[in-house]
Amino acid sequence: MQNPGLSLDQVRERAARIRCVFLDIDGVMTDCKLYLGPDGMEIKAVNVKDGLGIKNLLRNGIEVAVISGRPSEAMQRRLEHLGLRHIRLATEDKLPAYREIIASLGLTxxxxxxxxxxxxxxxxxxxxxxxLCVADGHPKAIAASHWVSRYRGGDGAIREAADLILEAQGIDA
Ligand SMILES: [Mg+2]
Structure with a gap:
């Protein structure tokens, strides 16, 4: 759903211009939960539907980049397997990484x-x-967003966002 103050047409207009989608991991690609093993190992779950949404974007020439504060070797492998070329984990301050990536892609x-x-x-x-914000986002993130997904983080929110962007660009994925 679009945020109050912005019509769905205005959201689609913005979505039609998108050439790169940046994603957070915890709470967006996952449900934000960490399962802590006795040996210190962290387990998190990803959603295959979201993986398909990411692949649909990449297949249609829209870049996908991930910037996350937490390091994770398993997540790095998953993202590389999906075909992402811009992966910045263990990056607390997201803005410099964002600037660097969009400069390398020549995007605004x-x-x-x-x-x-x-x-x-x-x-x-x-x-x-x-x-874009997930349905169960923090109120400040919801307030800062142009559009909020119906699905929660880790539960198909990325797929829903990918569909929105591709549909706005007239692509049936
Ligand atoms: Mg997060």
Missing amino acids: DEQCAHMGDDTPDLPLMRRVGLA
Whole structure:
């Protein structure tokens, strides 16, 4: 759903310009839960539907980039397997990484979307042309977004956002 104050047509207009989608991991690609093993190992679950949404974007020439505060070797492998070329894990301050990636791609803020769930995402959400938030996002992230998914983080929110962007660009994926 679009945020109050913005019509769905206005959201689609913004979505039609997007050439790169930035994603947060915890709370967006996952449900934000960490299962802590006795040996210190962290387990998190990803959603295959979201993986398909990411592949659909990449297949249609829309870049997907991930910037996350937490390091995770398993997540790095998953993202590489999906075909992502821009992966910045263990990156607390997201804005410098964002600037570097869009400069390397030759894109403007208006051509970028960011999907987040919490306050560390706010600097990016306030900057990009299309700010997306998951259904169970922090109230401040919801308030900063142009559009909120019906699905929760880790439960298909990325797939829903990918469909929105592709449909706005007339692509049936
Ligand atoms: Mg998060």
